Amino acid sequence: MYESIITVTGLTVELGGNPVLTGTRLAVAAGEIVAVVGPNGSGKSTLLRCLAGLQPAGEGTIEVFGAAPSDEGPFWRRVALLADEPAWYPGLTAREHLELMSAVHTGPSRLTVEDALDVFDLRSRADAPPLNLSTGQRQRLALAATLLRPSDLLLLDEPERGLDAAFRERLAGLLDAYAAEGGTVVMATHDPLLAAHGRQVSPATGGVPA
């Protein structure tokens, strides 16, 4: 049966007096990977922020798991967001950040911390603080933290940022596996390989990109 995880109708958003989204429609089913694609400034991040409840709609409706996105615990227990680089905790190592993520989320983690260090190629830097990692290593740590915690929906804004080609390919496989387990992925991306793993939509319309 088609179970709609996300339903967006007639979404209109203006920022600084300029129309960014004008009537976007989007329906996303459980287990789907959707790639929001388009040029710089086309509204990809804005659409993701709307889905996360961080940007209010001007007009239109947004339903995620059957209700408007909210800043309440029950919403965020199901939704994992990767947007800008997270604020790292001073004094904690990469491994400790993953342990913290595992400890604070209710329910079993999708990966153990030790497995996450291997999957995200961070074992040799596990005892370093995030700020001593390279840009790509920090992005892998942020992704590890996002994919380790339990969730039903991943909202990823340019998850490819800073990643080398080999790791982008590994990430595509990890997202495929997440969706195969019934999870849903919506990502804004400029990466053709990642985009090809999903149904590509335009932020402006929610339809097939022009």
Ligand SMILES: Nc1ncnc2c1ncn2[C@@H]1O[C@H](COP(=O)(O)OP(=O)(O)OP(=O)(O)O)[C@@H](O)[C@H]1O
């Ligand atoms: N706080 C803001 N105030 C005014 N305009 C904004 C604000 N944030 C974003 N915009 C504008 O809204 C438009 C859409 O921005 P958005 O970040 O959603 O685009 P994007 O498709 O994610 O771009 P990119 O590919 O560069 O990440 C852009 O023209 C941007 O300049």
